[in-house]
Structure formats: C-alpha cells, structure tokens
Amino acid sequence: MSFACIAAARRFDDRAHLPLVIGSQRFGWIRRSDVESLCRWPDVFEISSLAVRIHPRHDTCEARTAALAPVIEALAAEGRITGWRNEHYAIRQRLYDAPLAWIERAASRFFGTRTFAVHVNGYVPARFVGEAPKMWIARRSVLKATDPGCLDNLSAGGIGNGIGVGDTLVKECWEEAGIPAHLANEARPGRTLHILAEIPEGVQSEQIFVYDLALPRGFVPENQDGEASAHWLCTAGDVRDVIARGKMTVDASLASLDFLLREGAIRVKDCAGIEALFKPADE
Incomplete structure (x- = not known):
C-alpha cells in the first residue's frame, strides 16, 4: 500500500521560488511567477534575483504589518490571494517567537510563511488485545475555503492570533465535534509534523501538532460551526x-498515519519517507 500524501507533503522545488527575507533570515517562500506582481511596491520590497526582502525601513512589527496590509488587500482584489479569512497570522519561525509582522491568514500561502495547526485523532480504544482502535473521521463542509468536501480528522484547526496549542485544541474539538473542554483536555500528544509543499495557493509551510483523544463508547461527534458535514467511526483498515x-486531506492523512503507526496498525516500511516529516516542535 502506498500513500501519495507523504510525497505531497515534501513536493517543493526551491528553484521555483525566492526566499522572503526579513533582516538576514528567510521567513517564507514566494513563487517566482508571483514575484513580478510585487514590483509595484518598491517601498515595501527589495527584489533581486536571489530574494524578496521586506525593505529595512520597515524595522518593527507594526511598521511591517502596516506596509504589507495594502499589498495583501490589492493581491486579494486581483484574485492572487484567495480564501480571505479575516484572521491575523504572525510571520515567525517558531510558534512562541515574537511576531515580525501580522498578515491576513489567506496571505500566508502566497508568501509561504510558516503556519501552525493542531490535528486531533479521535478514537475509540480497542476492546481486546491485538485489536486496533477505531477512529472517528469527518467530512469537511463543501463551503470550506480549502479542501472542501474532503475527509478530515475528527477536529483540526490553525493556531491564530493570541491562541496557544491547548486552547486551539479545546476550541476546535468543541466547534467541529461538540466535545466538551473537560474531555478535550484529556488529549495526549503524538508527534509534530513539518510540511513544506507547493500547493495551488502558493506554499504550505506548516508545523502540525498531532494529538490523540480517546472517546467514550457511545459518544457521537456533533458539529457546532458548520465546518464539518458528517462523522464516521471507522476501522483502522x-x-x-x-x-x-x-480521499482525505494531506494534513489529516499524515496525522492519521502517525496514530496508526504508533498503534501498530500499519508498518513503517509501508510509509516510506514519513519519518522525515516528524521533527521536534522547535525545529
């Protein structure tokens, strides 16, 4: 059995992109085909054959945020940035680093900046030794901005402005599956996924915190926010x-494979290349 999601999570050609640089460090990747569209803002970007640099005159988080905002609005109006969310995401390398700028969530793919998310594998423990646990999976609403109608983990979501991993987990468990906070707080960490992939919107550079949540027999997830249209309890097979x-999103597929690997329901040799995607959270 082969899993195309593993290759998809690593499908990136740096030759087709220019690094987005702030100061002396790279914080994103921009498709070469999109670089020309940024030449209209020489006061915001210094563009060379090697990099797209945010102009050093914008030397604070507030200044960079203000400089980038009209650029992002113009690109969205032209259809180069899609799926507007009215959410602010930080430009930073690690989750708890001080932000270098705040941008609209939808723009993070255009600029290839790192984003952070939580995925929860909801499962019902096996009754007998040697039996694999069953997993709850969800179908995304057809109205979702990304991967509409695809299968997904029980709950998942991006980590937004001012919200940590734990708070995001509790929030998404309630909104997407009706899981109360006292139960969501029982979730246990799996591994941390790192994705760098070319996608239609640009570049997905994302760190995903995987969690496992044992659910009581008889519990049935119930979506609260309209982002999931159905849930199923499935065998490992x-x-x-x-x-x-x-049929499942790349992110959810990898989070599910992590769970199945750790549970012994699938073999590492059947998932060639997946171990390279799991790294410590601070890398």
Whole structure:
C-alpha cells in the first residue's frame, strides 16, 4: 500500500521560488511567477534575483504589518490571494517567537510563511488485545475555503492570533465535534509534523501538532460551526484505505498515519519517507 500524501507533503522545488527575507533570515517562500506582481511596491520590497526582502525601513512589527496590509488587500482584489479569512497570522519561525509582522491568514500561502495547526485523532480504544482502535473521521463542509468536501480528522484547526496549542485544541474539538473542554483536555500528544509543499495557493509551510483523544463508547461527534458535514467511526483498515485512495486531506492523512503507526496498525516500511516529516516542535 502506498500513500501519495507523504510525497505531497515534501513536493517543493526551491528553484521555483525566492526566499522572503526579513533582516538576514528567510521567513517564507514566494513563487517566482508571483514575484513580478510585487514590483509595484518598491517601498515595501527589495527584489533581486536571489530574494524578496521586506525593505529595512520597515524595522518593527507594526511598521511591517502596516506596509504589507495594502499589498495583501490589492493581491486579494486581483484574485492572487484567495480564501480571505479575516484572521491575523504572525510571520515567525517558531510558534512562541515574537511576531515580525501580522498578515491576513489567506496571505500566508502566497508568501509561504510558516503556519501552525493542531490535528486531533479521535478514537475509540480497542476492546481486546491485538485489536486496533477505531477512529472517528469527518467530512469537511463543501463551503470550506480549502479542501472542501474532503475527509478530515475528527477536529483540526490553525493556531491564530493570541491562541496557544491547548486552547486551539479545546476550541476546535468543541466547534467541529461538540466535545466538551473537560474531555478535550484529556488529549495526549503524538508527534509534530513539518510540511513544506507547493500547493495551488502558493506554499504550505506548516508545523502540525498531532494529538490523540480517546472517546467514550457511545459518544457521537456533533458539529457546532458548520465546518464539518458528517462523522464516521471507522476501522483502522478503512482509514488506511481512504488515505491510500487520496480521499482525505494531506494534513489529516499524515496525522492519521502517525496514530496508526504508533498503534501498530500499519508498518513503517509501508510509509516510506514519513519519518522525515516528524521533527521536534522547535525545529
């Protein structure tokens, strides 16, 4: 059995992109085909054959945020940035680093800046020794800005402005599956995924914190915010099959494979290349 999601999470050609630089460090990747569209703002960007640099005159978080805002609005109006969220994401390398700028969430893919998310594998423990646990999977609403109608983990979401990992986990568990906070807080960490991939919106550079949550028998998820249209309790074999057939989002597929690997429901040799995606959270 092969899993295309593993290759998809690593499909990136740096030759087709220019680094987005602030100071002396890279904080993103911009497609070469998009660089020309930024030449209209010489007061915001210094562009060379090697990099796109935010002009050093913008030397504070507030100044960079203010300089980038009209650029992002113009690109969105032209359709170069899609899926506007009215959410602010920070430009930074690590989750708890001080932000270098705040940008609209939808722009993070255009600029290839690092984003952070939580994915929760909801499962029902096995009854017998040697039996694999069952997993709850969700179908995303057809109205979602990304991957509409695809299968997903029980709950998942991006980590936004001023919200940490734990708060995001509790929030998403309630909104997407109706799981109360006291139960969501029982989730246990899996591993941390690092994705760097070319996608239609630009570049996905994302760190995903994977969690496992054991749910009581008889508990049925109930979506609260309209972002999931259905939930199913599936065997490990069924989850493997939908991943192999490409019916689940890349992010959710990798989070599910992490769980199945740790539970012994799938073998590492069947997931060639996946270990390279799991790294310590601060890398």
